[in-house]
Amino acid sequence: MPRIFCIANQKGGVGKTTTTVNLAAGLARIGQRVLVVDLDPQGNASTGSGVDKRTLELSVYDVLLEQAGIAEARRRSEQGGYDVLAANRELAGAEVELVGLEHRNTRLRQALATVAADYDFVLIDCPPSLSLLTLNGLCSAHGVIVPMQCEYFALEGLTDLVNTIKQVHANLNRDLQIIGLLRVMFDPRITLQQQVSEQLKAHFKNKVFNTVIPRNVRLAEAPSYGQAGVVFDPSSRGAQAYIAFAQEMAERIGTMR
Numbered sequence: 001m002p003r004i005f006c007i008a009n010q011k012g013g014v015g016k017t018t019t020t021v022n023l024a025a026g027l028a029r030i031g032q033r034v035l036v037v038d039l040d041p042q043g044n045a046s047t048g049s050g051v052d053k054r055t056l057e058l059s060v061y062d063v064l065l066e067q068a069g070i071a072e073a074r075r076r077s078e079q080g081g082y083d084v085l086a087a088n089r090e091l092a093g094a095e096v097e098l099v100g101l102e103h104r105n106t107r108l109r110q111a112l113a114t115v116a117a118d119y120d121f122v123l124i125d126c127p128p129s130l131s132l133l134t135l136n137g138l139c140s141a142h143g144v145i146v147p148m149q150c151e152y153f154a155l156e157g158l159t160d161l162v163n164t165i166k167q168v169h170a171n172l173n174r175d176l177q178i179i180g181l182l183r184v185m186f187d188p189r190i191t192l193q194q195q196v197s198e199q200l201k202a203h204f205k206n207k208v209f210n211t212v213i214p215r216n217v218r219l220a221e222a223p224s225y226g227q228a229g230v231v232f233d234p235s236s237r238g239a240q241a242y243i244a245f246a247q248e249m250a251e252r253i254g255t256m257r
């Protein structure tokens, strides 16, 4: 059975997609079989994995609407060494179309069960909202990885997410827990970032990952080549940090089981 994780934070631009594709490529490098599920209509995780959104015949949209299974809809990120259930703009419509349907929260979960034997990890890249799409992610997952920038409002923004996770845990998915908070785009020269980082550790303790992802331009350049930074420039500081993070995740999961 794979371990299934949502990469979630209702804020946009905080590094969810970058974390998803780099963790996927980092885990693939250490021999793990990985599926990335792109749950964001922007499709950045798809593009950033080298999957062309415009030529998609089947996507996560068809899977959510039960028009296709994951086995037929998934694509391969050849360079990343992992599979992708890709998304495009069509997915924005799923939000509305799902509302009236049965089992609308658990469609992804049911679909993932059919490919469980194929993967060690499933990483779900969530959209920047606490929407029905995110809910499908949270109902499918064992845990949530929360990437965050160490900014002034960081802690405040976490409250909504933590409450949503608690509600899903109580009502829909008893397996769900916060795996950890990942500090991303970190710049140690900025005193405020250091202070917020200390606050995070004081408040969330061992739920804060040891690995810290630095701000690194190579990570930002990689998506335009359809690659994770870990593939595009493995020796860059950003890629090295994500490789260390993949190792940390694999170790944490080893102890969780």
Ligand code: ADP
Binding pocket: 011, 012, 013, 014, 015, 016, 017, 018, 019, 044, 128, 184, 185, 186, 213, 214, 215, 216, 217, 219, 220, 221, 223, 238
């Ligand atoms: P989200 O998925 O939460 O919206 P992204 O992963 O797309 O966030 O990141 C937002 C922007 O920041 C992107 O342009 C991305 O390339 C860039 N970025 C993400 N992480 C880093 C980093 N560690 N260093 C530099 N740029 C980064």
Ligand code: MG
Binding pocket: 016, 017, 018, 040, 044, 045
């Ligand atoms: Mg994103």
